[in-house]
Amino acid sequence: MAFAGRLRPSLYLMNRLLRTESVFTRRSSAPRSSGNPNFTNSQCLRNFATTPSSKETKIKVPLSLYGVSGNYASALFLAASKANLLDKVESEILDIVEASKRSPVFSQFIKDLSVPGETRVKAVQGIFAEAGFSDITKNFMAILAENGRLRHIESIANSFTELTMAQRGEVKAIVTTVIPLPTEEEKQLKETLQDIIGHGKTVKLEQKIDQSILGGLVVEFSQKVFDMSIKTRARQMEKFLRDPVNFENL
Incomplete structure (x- = not known):
């Protein structure tokens, strides 16, 4: 007291x-390095992204975010919005971050770049399929695994939350x-x-x-x-x- x-x-x-x-x-708002996700020729990306139809409402991210985390978070936001799964994907991404904090084994796995990309992709696909996660989240995590970006999941989740809060007017x-x-x-x-x-x-x-x-x-x-x-x-x-x-x- x-x-x-x-x-x-x-x-x-x-x-x-x-x-x-x-x-x-x-705080400084100067753009950081672009850090564009390496989505070229990625089978995971073809599963992750959807081509908008002519009748589909164009979706925009509510904030301009920069750097690796900002670019990946923006891509996830667009995919989740188009699938009308924004709240579910947000919950799943936050669950993944929490799991990385609770499990030393999982934490080490996402940080270890010595694991071959193909092995990382198969591992995350198996883990999140068994957990019953949405296809959006599973494919997104596979992209991170393929591109060696799993270690950025917490900062990506923080950026993604910024976008969802802005979308809700929070x-x-x-x-x-x-x-x-x-x-x-x-x-x-x-x-x-x-x-x-x-x-x-x-x-x-x-x-x-x-x-x-x-x-x-x-x-x-x-x-x-x-x-x-x-x-x-x-x-x-x-x-x-x-x-x-x-x-x-x-």
């Missing part, structure tokens, strides 16, 4: 400052604290963020615990970062104390 009391001043100040655009620092906000936010303070933070992003979108708040920030909180959303952690304020104070004083201006 004492820790919760320490969070309140930070939340109060944050509620005031979050409404001022100038307090945010934007904005992910991550709040980092040293202890879980009390229910009332979490509600106040969510309302503040909702006011900022406006109507038509929904805030999805995710809490993270990080003892290293020492106290206060850090809020990240829409490529913006608001840092009111004690750790950052301590660094700022340390820098201020180390800077020489210009007595001529006093």
Whole structure:
């Protein structure tokens, strides 16, 4: 309870400052290397992709993502959307990421590039067929296996989730604290963020615990970062104390 009391001043100040655009620092949005998936002459791709008919509504990705993860996630989004399986595929991809964290054997398998591509493809096809996954997910994982990209599955899943949330009009906000936010303070933070992003979108708040920030909180959303952690304020104070004083201006 004492820790919760320490969070309140930070939340109060944050509620005031979050409404001022100038307090945010934007993350770099410069395009990374394209990292285009190597889909050329891939039998898996022919199974994975579908040719749109003239009557089919053209589907676009809701966000422009770059790099290996962004390109693969965008390809998966388009395929899942055309098959009307977006929610199912998202659930399956997240299950795969969770399995890679729980199983050391599976984790080692997806990271080991010494395994021949043909062997990797047969392995993932067998694993996910037995698990009852959709053809979209099975074929996508086969493409990753064939191209030696299985080790990127977690970052691809994160990018894919960005796309599905954008499609649903959701904005992910991550709040980092040293202890879980009390229910009332979490509600106040969510309302503040909702006011900022406006109507038509929904805030999805995710809490993270990080003892290293020492106290206060850090809020990240829409490529913006608001840092009111004690750790950052301590660094700022340390820098201020180390800077020489210009007595001529006093």
